[in-house]
Amino acid sequence: MFLTLNRIIKSGLLNFWRNGWLSTATVLIMTIALLVWTSIFLTNVVLTSVLGVLAEKVDISVYFNLNAKETEILALKSRLQSLKEVTSVDYISSQRALEIFQKRHAGDEILLKSINELSDNPLEASLNILAKESAQYADIASYLNRDEYKGLVSKINYTENKVAIDRLSNIIGVMRQSGLAASLVLAFIAFLVAFNTVRLAIYSSREEITVMKLVGASNWFVSGPFIVEGVLHGIVASAFSFMVIIPTISIIGPKLFNFLPEINLIQYLGNNFWSLILFQTLGGIILGVFSSWFAIRKYLKV
């Protein structure tokens, strides 16, 4: 048993080396397949965080009449927080609103002077509400439009931003779905190309396989070395693919970071280095072994 296994592994290593060009071609095609898979995965990571960033930028603000009591507003705040659609609610008192206003218009003397001349603070207190999903803003808006809050609420800015919010939630939905479909199709094409390369490589050995069988080799003794070759193709392809990915990310990462500071690919790579290596190598090995095993079955029936 051990002797046979030893022979199978040795023979697989030797074949990998002696089939130089064929091995190189197979490894390169598999590298491309792995690169496609990893790019899809990383693009998905970037896309998800972009969508997350966008979704966080969408919120709904309710402004309250100047005579509304703070206790009433805070009561509404805690009621809103208990809704399952709501992620967070921020209370901005009229005093705080004034501070923000003064800060934002720090350079505008006339505006500041005119607001200081007013005896009362003209700014309304407000609640900023962040929903879990952008499609839920309509529900929250209709909740705030109930009769019981009529005397309290002066304005809901959802109606003003409704078009923008709806469009964004549509775009996010479409991007999620079409992105998933496109990645599945692309990943499958990459798989087919790699699979067919291995099939062609084994096709070129079909007579050899028949000879081995006629000499009396068992199915395992014949297919074993091809499976070992498949494992090697996977490991080497994974190493090559990483040698492309690391420099690419170190070039693209900082540019993307300047553009969208929320997305730090280099940090992501650093945090997930080992799981990415594992993901790639396992992917490569499974691809190599599955293709070899599947392709060789046909020729074993002698």
Added chain:
Amino acid sequence: MIRFENISKIYNSHSTALKDVSFVVKPSEFVSVVGRSGAGKSTLLKLLIAEEKPTKGRIYFNSKNILEMKSSELPFLRRQIGAIFQDFKLLPNKTAYENVAFAMEVVGKSEKEIKNDVPRVLDLVGLKDKTGNFPRELSGGEKQRVAIARALVHRPSVIVADEPTGNLDPINTWDIIRLLIKINELGTTVILATHDKEIINALERRVVSLEGGTVTRDENPGRYILS
């Protein structure tokens, strides 16, 4: 030892390779199967190593019906039969030494036995100096010697040779035939399929003649006589 019983092999309605063929091969016999191209010689040998299945009939090897064997049992049958082919069928990515050693690895022999037996068999077929060469670096005669070395290195009880000299010049042809005679004298059963009249007449052993897929003569010693 080997018994063909009413064997027929029909490929399609226009092509019948064998029709109701029956004969027995005894242990340590040297049997030549002769006939023109297409007479069914190769088909008969392919049936014995279970490379193909007959349409009708039974084939017994050591009292066991080959056709009832499961595919997992076939390797064990083939390990008892050394096969030699007209086109050599060597493994192109293995050296002469490795090709011969492969037949021993298949049987599960130890490295020590392999290191001991392979050089001796390669010496026997006259290839002591070519052990490290790949098949593409060998001549036709040398390739066939490697094939013979591979067929006999694990000491099978039968050697079947399908036109082993078909691609060789006269000198190499006689070297190969002398090797087969020597193997037979050491006790191995040999079944030789050929259409070479000179070889058959010089051998003076049993001859089974096939014509149009049927046995027309079976004589011991026989000669090459086709109608």
